[in-house]
Amino acid sequence: MTKLWSGRFTKTAEEWVDAFGASISFDKELVEEDIEGSLAHVEMLNKTSILTDEETGKIKKGLQKVREKARAGELEYSVQNEDIHLNIEKFLTDEIGPLGGKLHTGRSRNDQVATDMHLYLNKQTKEIIKSLKNMQTALVTQAEAHVETIIPGYTHLQRAQPISFAHHLMAYFWMLQRDVDRFEDSLKRVNLSPLGAGALAGTTFPIDRHYSAELLGFDGIYENSLDAVSDRDFIIEFMSASAMSIMHLSRLAEEMILWSSQEFRFVELDDAFATGSSIMPQKKNPDMAELIRGKTGRVYGNLFSMLTLLKGLPLAYNKDMQEDKEGMFDTVRTIKGSLNIFTGMIESMTVNTEVMNKETHSDFSNATELADYLATKGMPFREAHEVVGKLVLTCIQQNIFLLDLSLEEYKAASSLFEDDIYEVLKPSTVVSRRNSAGGTGFDQVRHAIGLAKGKLAE
Numbered sequence: 513m514t515k516l517w518s519g520r521f522t523k524t525a526e527e528w529v530d531a532f533g534a535s536i537s538f539d540k541e542l543v544e545e546d547i548e549g550s551l552a553h554v555e556m557l558n559k560t561s562i563l564t565d566e567e568t569g570k571i572k573k574g575l576q577k578v579r580e581k582a583r584a585g586e587l588e589y590s591v592q593n594e595d596i597h598l599n600i601e602k603f604l605t606d607e608i609g610p611l612g613g614k615l616h617t618g619r620s621r622n623d624q625v626a627t628d629m630h631l632y633l634n635k636q637t638k639e640i641i642k643s644l645k646n647m648q649t650a651l652v653t654q655a656e657a658h659v660e661t662i663i664p665g666y667t668h669l670q671r672a673q674p675i676s677f678a679h680h681l682m683a684y685f686w687m688l689q690r691d692v693d694r695f696e697d698s699l700k701r702v703n704l705s706p707l708g709a710g711a712l713a714g715t716t717f718p719i720d721r722h723y724s725a726e727l728l729g730f731d732g733i734y735e736n737s738l739d740a741v742s743d744r745d746f747i748i749e750f751m752s753a754s755a756m757s758i759m760h761l762s763r764l765a766e767e768m769i770l771w772s773s774q775e776f777r778f779v780e781l782d783d784a785f786a787t788g789s790s791i792m793p794q795k796k797n798p799d800m801a802e803l804i805r806g807k808t809g810r811v812y813g814n815l816f817s818m819l820t821l822l823k824g825l826p827l828a829y830n831k832d833m834q835e836d837k838e839g840m841f842d843t844v845r846t847i848k849g850s851l852n853i854f855t856g857m858i859e860s861m862t863v864n865t866e867v868m869n870k871e872t873h874s875d876f877s878n879a880t881e882l883a884d885y886l887a888t889k890g891m892p893f894r895e896a897h898e899v900v901g902k903l904v905l906t907c908i909q910q911n912i913f914l915l916d917l918s919l920e921e922y923k924a925a926s927s928l929f930e931d932d933i934y935e936v937l938k939p940s941t942v943v944s945r946r947n948s949a950g951g952t953g954f955d956q957v958r959h960a961i962g963l964a965k966g967k968l969a970e
Contacts, residue, residue: 538841544579546628548631549627549707552707581603601613620741623710629747630702634703636844640754644851645692660676661863674942675952678957685964688760702746704730705721709737712829744833755815761804762804765804778864781800815839821833873939882936883899886926899925915938919931
């Protein structure tokens, strides 16, 4: 098969060389964007009188026919035509004859592929933002139901202070909100049009790049043709935001794995998001959470691969840049899939409130409250810290907890203790009193949930 660019060549490559150099096996995913960009381009060629009305009508009709076939799965892509652009052009010429060749007037595959990826990431980023908000909604729904459910809070994976379970969940809401903000901000760089920049130097045809950008919904154009065809910052930025996002998912995945274990039993995951063992009948494994935790590595890898790809790459387009797509596609699929799975896990999980309540009564996570109690009565906090530490040691030696100590034992430690200490030490009291801004106090948590709902409604 004669290639569309074969005019100056006297020898054709062997099939295995063609296969190595072709990108159609993966960039066919850009078929919708490629046709969308071509429809805008031909409209612009007509506006600038480069194509006649008749030529424009025939090309548009042909492109629409190709799109119909693509959506119906009727196109047979060819490695000999290398990429999605030449394949579409071949399909078009098959539909309308040599006139199809005029579609490429005033543009290059270099600006064409960049345009496709801008269109693709614009669509996918918006879908990811929607998926992030769906997960945020699931978190808020569970949080509303568990404002006064108390869970041990941890530092160093050791019991620290009791907190509202809703407060813990809402920490992830705000992580995801930063992800939403990052993706939304990245659209400023995604929504620029490289179309019409040509191979690297622009074109002699009197094209109107602003018009084609407007037709495609872009906010503006690249002001430098070299930059337009060689920029992949917008993909790196997308991958970076994705890496941050899946890092957040990985942290929650780890906690879901711990919480659903026999050792914690804080939550039970729905059967739809767990699997069994081929040999141990009793097992219920949190496989989806584990898989998301594991997929973090591939998203990080895609980002690092892209950074390495562009490191030291001279202007303008180089064949290296063909490697920019598979990682982008994979990151999109991974992030969207992970968010959708996580939303389902959160919506359907069972929260074992009785287990959580029992655990907060069986530890020393209320010890800080004792130190604060003494400090409010005038004892220097460092001295209070030592007094409470000794009381904790006494409890450990007697295999009891702070609520089990007698008032006499408390007064022996400090005359500042009164009989109200037992109310102060209740986990519900410990949590409810922490009403500093952003704290775990029930009123603060309800306030935070209200703020979150406002964010989701924006």
